[in-house]
Structures are given as C-alpha cells and as structure tokens.
Amino acid sequence: MFETEMRNPKTTHIDKASTAEIIKLINEENYRSVDAVETALPEIEAAVDIVTEAIANGGRLVYMGAGTSGRLATADAAECPPTYGVDYNTVIAVIAGGESTLVRAAENQEDSGEAGVADLKAKNLTSLDVVMGVSASGSAEYVARGMEYARSIGCKTIALCSNPETKIKPYADVYIYTPTGAEVVTGSTRMKAGNAQKMVMNMISTAAMVKTGKVYENMMINLKPTNIKLRGRMIGIVCEMTGISREDAEQLLINNDFSIPKAVDSYKSKP
Numbered sequence: 316m317f318e319t320e321m322r323n324p325k326t327t328h329i330d331k332a333s334t335a336e337i338i339k340l341i342n343e344e345n346y347r348s349v350d351a352v353e354t355a356l357p358e359i360e361a362a363v364d365i366v367t368e369a370i371a372n373g374g375r376l377v378y379m380g381a382g383t384s385g386r387l388a389t390a391d392a393a394e395c396p397p398t399y400g401v402d403y404n405t406v407i408a409v410i411a412g413g414e415s416t417l418v419r420a421a422e423n424q425e426d427s428g429e430a431g432v433a434d435l436k437a438k439n440l441t442s443l444d445v446v447m448g449v450s451a452s453g454s455a456e457y458v459a460r461g462m463e464y465a466r467s468i469g470c471k472t473i474a475l476c477s478n479p480e481t482k483i484k485p486y487a488d489v490y491i492y493t494p495t496g497a498e499v500v501t502g503s504t505r506m507k508a509g510n511a512q513k514m515v516m517n518m519i520s521t522a523a524m525v526k527t528g529k530v531y532e533n534m535m536i537n538l539k540p541t542n543i544k545l546r547g548r549m550i551g552i553v554c555e556m557t558g559i560s561r562e563d564a565e566q567l568l569i570n571n572d573f574s575i576p577k578a579v580d581s582y583k584s585k586p
Contacts, residue, residue: 380455
C-alpha cells in the first residue's frame with residue numbers, strides 16, 4: 316500500500332474531536348510536510364541545477380500533474396511571470412483534463428497516458444525543456460506516460476512524489492521523494508503531500524530564477540507595473556538600489572519604460 320493511502324493512527328478519532336482539537340491535529344501534522352522536504356534537499360538541489368541550465372539555454376520548465384498536483388503546479392507556473400518578469404512560456408504546466416479541471420475536479424483524467432503525451436506534444440516539447448512530473452501517489456498514468464515520452468525525445472525529467480517506489484520513478488533523472496506519510500484524512504493528499512509539493516516547486520522555480528539573474532540581492536528586478544501595488548514596489552526597489560527619493564525613482568522608471576535594470580543603469584551612468 317502507498318504511504319499516502321495509509322490510515323493515520325493519530326487522527327482516527329477526528330470525527331469526534333472538537334473544532335480546537337481538529338485544527339490542532341491538522342497543524343501538528345503539517346509540520347511533517349516541512350520535515351519531509353528537508354530530507355529531499357539533495358535531490359531538490361539537483362533538480363534546481365537541471366532547471367537552471369535548461370532556462371539559461373532557452374528551454375522551459377514544464378510541470379505536469381493531475382488533480383491537486385496539477386492545480387498546484389499550474390499556480391506555481393502562473394506566478395513566475397509577474398514575480399520575475401519572464402515570458403509566460405518559460406515555466407508552464409499541463410494538467411490532466413485541461414484548464415477546466417482547475418476549478419472542477421475530474422480525477423479519472425489521470426488514467427489516460429495518451430492524453431499526457433498529447434498534451435506535451437501540443438506544447439511543442441523539445442529536448443531543451445525539462446519535464447517535472449508531480450504526483451503525490453506517483454501512480455498517475457497521465458504523468459508516467461508523459462515523462463516517458465519526454466525522455467524519449469531527450470528531455471531531462473524530474474519527479475516529485477510522496478511515495479518511495481512509484482510508477483513514474485523509472486522515468487525520472489531526479490526523483491524527489493517527500494515522505495509526508497499518512498494524511499489526517501486518509502488519502503487526502505491535498506493536505507500534507509500537497510503542502511510539500513508547493514514548497515518544493517517554490518524552491519525549484521525560485522532558485523532557478525535567482526540563478527538566472529532575475530533577482531538582485533533579494534529583490535525582484537524584473538517586475539512589471541501591472542497594478543498599483545507592483546508599481547509601488549518597483550519604485551521602492553529603485554529607491555533601495557539608488558538612494559533617491561520615491562518621486563525621482565518613479566520618474567526614472569517612467570523615463571526607462573518601467574524597467575528596473577534600465578532605470579538603475581541610467582542613474583549610475585549619469586555624470
């Protein structure tokens with residue numbers, strides 16, 4: 316039996332627990348997600364280096380998953396462009412069943428390996444890309460066949476699972492196993508396994524962006540002024556990097572197409 320499908324002996328009484336007891340149990344179990352990620356840091360490091368090299372050479376990070384895993388992967392991909400100013404094609408996600416499953420679960424879609432291959436082909440996958448399969452159980456045929464296809468055309472592949480031996484493991488160059496164990500509610504991997512998945516994807520995409528020059532010190536320098544908050548953040552970053560006033564920083568950004576690197580270079584090149 317998969318570790319993620321086992322019953323958790325600590326929560327067998329949860330249906331009779333008080334509200335305070337329920338949330339305390341859940342919170343205590345959430346710590347297991349952090350510990351699980353800690354054990355996988357060497358594999359996460361290897362994954363970061365693979366993704367960094369791919370992006371630096373014009374390739375993409377392509378997440379693929381089903382259900383909760385696919386939804387979490389889609390969220391991570393969607394957040395890279397506004398955070399780091401990269402093209403929306405740099406980090407992408409394919410999810411079993413397509414975009415409609417982001418808001419309406421269709422769990423049977425994970426059983427189609429042919430769909431996994433077709434979805435990657437539709438994204439014009441090339442050997443420059445990295446495919447990262449995300450599956451708590453590691454049993455999704457959609458992910459397994461997709462990763463198998465990716466390797467067949469020369470892609471590097473990564474797998475992220477909460478079970479040690481899985482269907483997708485043979486197709487992974489790097490296998491990230493996060494031992495989150497039995498869930499609070501048996502089999503509900505949107506909980507601890509999902510927590511670990513989100514943390515690992517955050518690590519990989521963030522570290523790859525840092526290593527490809529999208530961050531200066533610890534600041535996002537490729538932001539776009541797509542709303543009031545981000546415009547203000549950009550002004551603050553220019554102030555921090557140059558020491559000038561907010562009014563001068565805003566004008567400097569206006570004069571440089573709201574590009575932080577251009578604005579700062581312009582300021583530093585002044586006689």
